[in-house]
Amino acid sequence: MGELGRRAEQLPAGNRSVSRALDILELLAHSERALGLAEVARRLDLPKTSALSLLRALHSRSFAALDEEGRYVLGLRSFEVGSVYLRRxxxxxxxxxxxxxxxxxxxxxxxxxxxxxxxxxxxxxxxxxxxxxxxxxxxxxxxxxxxxxxxxxxxxxxxxxxxxxxxxxxxxxxxxxxxxxxxxxxxxxxxxxxxxxxxxxxxxxxxxxxxxxxxxxxxxxxxxxxxxxxxxxxxxxxxxxxxxxxxxxx
Missing domain, CATH: 3.30.450.40 (GAF domain)
Structure with a gap:
């Protein structure tokens, strides 16, 4: 298990999911290209089922988006939240x-x-x-x-x-x-x-x-x-x- 995985496992279940979702957002933010489910799961040392569940949740709230090939990128909501931070x-x-x-x-x-x-x-x-x-x-x-x-x-x-x-x-x-x-x-x-x-x-x-x-x-x-x-x-x-x-x- 990688460092991110070990760190998440030490958290209570609810916090663990939040931490993993934030890890996904950070991964997408620092990637110069869209990422598929398998790559997200591999790079964050997550089971594919867990990664898919989190990505679907982020997608449903527009924090993640899908490109034409079904790979994930940051969604519009991530930009909106970041823009609010910069305005304040x-x-x-x-x-x-x-x-x-x-x-x-x-x-x-x-x-x-x-x-x-x-x-x-x-x-x-x-x-x-x-x-x-x-x-x-x-x-x-x-x-x-x-x-x-x-x-x-x-x-x-x-x-x-x-x-x-x-x-x-x-x-x-x-x-x-x-x-x-x-x-x-x-x-x-x-x-x-x-x-x-x-x-x-x-x-x-x-x-x-x-x-x-x-x-x-x-x-x-x-x-x-x-x-x-x-x-x-x-x-x-x-x-x-x-x-x-x-x-x-x-």
């Missing part, structure tokens, strides 16, 4: 926990901003506790995108309007895109460094997670960059986004 998992809601973790870990101000026209608007923010340097940025604040790390991190993946394109800015965005993050070393506020990485949902770049800290006496760039990039990657994964940036070494 708004970027702000998802990034909140990542911002808290960054602030707690690095003792810095963390924030999430989105593009609006040529500006970025800050929609979420976490400050470190009292006794640590706190920055005066505020929710709803608006800054020119090209002058901020959170703006550059997004523009590198969304593109620039024609009137804003200059050779130097295009080269800067190409470097940001390749690096997977943007850095503003005192350009917006003197003495303050900002590091940001883009966040993606199913439709593309939907914002950027960033942190701000004093340049003198703050955490080092080698610590901050991977923390920010990996936070953005985790948020993108929850939002169903395909993040083109590789995981940063920690």
């Amino acid at each position: 998992m708004t970027p702000v809601r998802v990034v909140e926990s990542e911002l808290r973790c960054l602030t707690d870990e690095l003792m810095v101000t963390s924030h999430f901003a989105v593009l609006q026209g040529n500006d970025v608007v800050y929609l979420a923010k976490h400050d470190p506790p009292q006794g640590v340097v706190r920055l005066a940025s505020s929710l709803g604040a608006r800054l020119p995108a090209v002058s901020t790390a959170v703006g550059l991190a997004q523009l590198a993946h969304t593109g620039l309007p024609a009137e804003a394109r200059t050779p130097s800015l295009l080269e800067q965005l190409a470097q940001v895109r390749q690096a997977g993050h943007a850095i503003d070393a005192g350009g917006t506020v003197r003495g303050i460094q900002c590091v940001a990485a883009p966040v993606f949902n199913a439709t593309g770049c939907c914002g950027a997670i960033g942190i701000s800290h004093v340049q003198q006496g703050g955490p080092t760039t080698s610590v901050v960059v991977p923390a920010v990039r990996n936070a953005a990657r985790r948020a993108s994964a929850v939002l169903g986004g395909a993040c083109p940036v590789p995981e940063a070494a920690v």
Whole structure:
């Protein structure tokens, strides 16, 4: 008996059926082709009769569908349920926990901003506790995108309007895109460094997670960059986004 089979056998009968049905959905979701009954049963180490019963139940509720050759694929209901999850998992809601973790870990101000026209608007923010340097940025604040790390991190993946394109800015965005993050070393506020990485949902770049800290006496760039990039990657994964940036070494 395979690992999935052993795991299911350890559950009560009712839970066992639910677990096996979920195993089938995951198998169909990760398969690039339709699967026949025999293959489903074999790959999940199930008796054919059990696999057929579960597949029929999933088919009756449209979580599985049959192709023209009688093989199984994910059904429309699976897509509908997944779409509801993505609609409810708004970027702000998802990034909140990542911002808290960054602030707690690095003792810095963390924030999430989105593009609006040529500006970025800050929609979420976490400050470190009292006794640590706190920055005066505020929710709803608006800054020119090209002058901020959170703006550059997004523009590198969304593109620039024609009137804003200059050779130097295009080269800067190409470097940001390749690096997977943007850095503003005192350009917006003197003495303050900002590091940001883009966040993606199913439709593309939907914002950027960033942190701000004093340049003198703050955490080092080698610590901050991977923390920010990996936070953005985790948020993108929850939002169903395909993040083109590789995981940063920690």
